[in-house]
Amino acid sequence: SLALLHNGHLLTNIRYLTANSSHPATIRLAKQRVRCRDCSRWSMAQSELASKYCSISNASKLKILSALTEDRSMTSIASENNVSVNTVQRVLGSCSHRFLDSHEYLPAHLAFDEFKGVDRQLHFICLDGDSHQVVQILRTRYKKNLLKYFGRFSPQARANVRTVTMDLSFYYQDIVRACFPNVQIVIDRFHMIQMLTRSFNSLRVKVMNKRSRQYQLLKFPWKLYL
Structure with missing residues (x-):
């Protein structure tokens, strides 16, 4: 540690979680810069808040990853987290090792x-x-x-x-x-039930359109039948 020379800080803006996407939250992170007196190499302190060379917080990435498991578009996920669609795609790509x-x-x-x-x-x-x-x-x-x-x-x-x-x-x-x-x-059982439900409902509507005696019986309690 005695061979390290402190040389100021580097301010980085990190996008963080926010409850309201219209009011984005940004954290100004001051990273300590040091230089080795022996080899004259520079290095930068790292933080668990964000990955190296990245301005998106790890907490935001976890939120994006959780939203990707839902039936939603990448555009809506990007808008909610104040990031670009390319960022959402990169978060998804980072899970490819799994x-x-x-x-x-x-x-x-x-x-x-x-x-x-x-x-x-x-x-x-x-x-x-x-x-x-x-x-x-x-x-x-x-x-x-x-x-x-x-x-x-x-x-x-x-x-x-x-x-x-x-x-x-x-x-x-x-x-x-x-x-x-x-x-x-x-x-899949879901698709089997869906096929039977659609077929039954199609037959019910077909009988109703004939204005038959069963019209009233098939019209009002249709939810019960389905």
Whole structure:
């Protein structure tokens, strides 16, 4: 410590959490600069408030990461936290190390779905059916891209997959049968109930439009039937 020479402070504006996005909160952080007398190298003190070379607080990043788990657009998340959409995308990208980076293993139970992301485009998401942890998120859900991604895994890893849960789309079923030899396709119960509800409601409306004797019976207690 005796070889370090203090050389002032560097003031940095750190964006912090705020309850009202119209009144952004900024913390002025004074970082101590020091110079080594032996090697003449400069260094800067670091703080747990924000990462190195970053003006966004770690608390704000955690809030953005929590909002990304909800059914919301990146634009609304960026506006709420007074950051840009690119910052939200970088926070999401910083979690990529949590995804599978090895092509020698796949969980025995997978779940496929899509969600609406940047520019209202549909992105592909794959989950572990047991732990509900994210296996991978792809920017597109095109068939050729999904076949290319799962084709990178070894035959042993793809043979380890036993079930894949999805909606009623035949689009994913073709991909699953092409990639996983020992798989059993499971249809999500939510989509099954949704299909039955829509079919029943369509039949109810069709009978009502005929002005039949059952019109009054099907019109007012419709919530009870559904």
